[in-house]
Amino acid sequence: MQRLFHGKSLKYLGTTVISLVFFMFVGLGAVAAHGYIEQPKSRGLLCNEQVNTNCGGVQWEPQSLEAPKGFPGVSISDGEIASAGGVFPELDEQTSDRWEKVDLNSGVNTFTWHLTAMHATTKWHYYITKPDWNPNEPLTRDQFELIPFYEVYDGGARPGEKVTHQVTIPERTGYHVILGVWDVDDTANAFYNVIDVDFDGDGTEQDPEESEPEVPNYPVWEANAVYLGGDKVIYNGKVFQAKWWTSGETPGISGVWEVIE
Known part of the structure; x- marks a missing residue:
């Protein structure tokens, strides 16, 4: 019986199969790419832009910080929050001067996610x-x-390519880290992005055209506080007024609160 393949041919065939498997895997990874916080710029995005250095593979995949959802409950391990459970372990290195920082002020800020795959969403x-x-x-x-x-x-709604939130950041000074989490609705996973922030104005970037809008000087809503009818609070960047006595009822969900600004 004639031999269909010589040893060298089998070797080349094996190499070709391995290469095809590799490129199929890489292709699936690209299809499975998802999203990152682009404003203010996340730690991973600053790695992609080579502002942060020695970041490992995240410099090519800032959109791929995916891990089981459930935070702050059982989801990812302590010490691996920045890397989404160790996906890109270099991101978990943590010192006061390891990462470049962005300038922010406490109060109302605009946060924007850039999505490369628009998954049905449970929450942000x-x-x-x-x-x-x-x-x-x-x-x-x-x-x-x-x-x-x-x-x-x-x-469970499916977002567009850009998702923007008007958030109210608590009062802070100096260097702090903000963690943004995007919970996907139709999988068991979420996306984790950390942002290194300088609240003293000594960081590396903040677009002046995207400075924070002025907001009335009302207190931020607190779950354990007691509010009377007519009291005003800020929640998720909006001003709510209580219709009557309330405590523990979330603005925007409970009918006791109405949006006034």
Whole structure:
């Protein structure tokens, strides 16, 4: 019986198959790319722009910081929050001067996600490090305030390429880290982006055309506070007024609150 393949031919065939498998995997990875926070610029995006250096593979894939959802509950491990559970471990290096910072002010700010795959969405939520956090220790849940300073539910809606949120950042000074999380509705995963922020105005970039709008000097809504009819609060960048006595009822969800500005 005639031999159909010589040894060298089999070798080339094997190499071709491996190459095809590799490019199929890379292609699937590109299709599975998802999104990142582009304003203010996330740690991963600044790696992509080579403002941050020695970042590892995230410099090519800032959109791929994907891990199980559930934060701040069981999801990703402490110490691996910046890397979405170790996807790009270089991002978990944490010191006061390891990462370039963006300038922000406390109060109302515009945050924008750039999506490369528009997944049905459960919610978006944002967290910030505590006033007394240690920037020279790993990012753990204990370093963050675990009540999100902004949270909005999309109920499974499919977003566009750009998603913008008007958020109200709590009062901070100096260097802090903000964590933004995008929970996908039809998978078990979420996307995690951290932003290194300088609240003293000594960071590296902030577009002056995107400066924060002025907001009335009302207190930020607190879940444990008691409010009387007529009291005004800020929640998710909007001003709400209580119709009657309330405590623990979230503005925008409970009928006791009405938007006035």
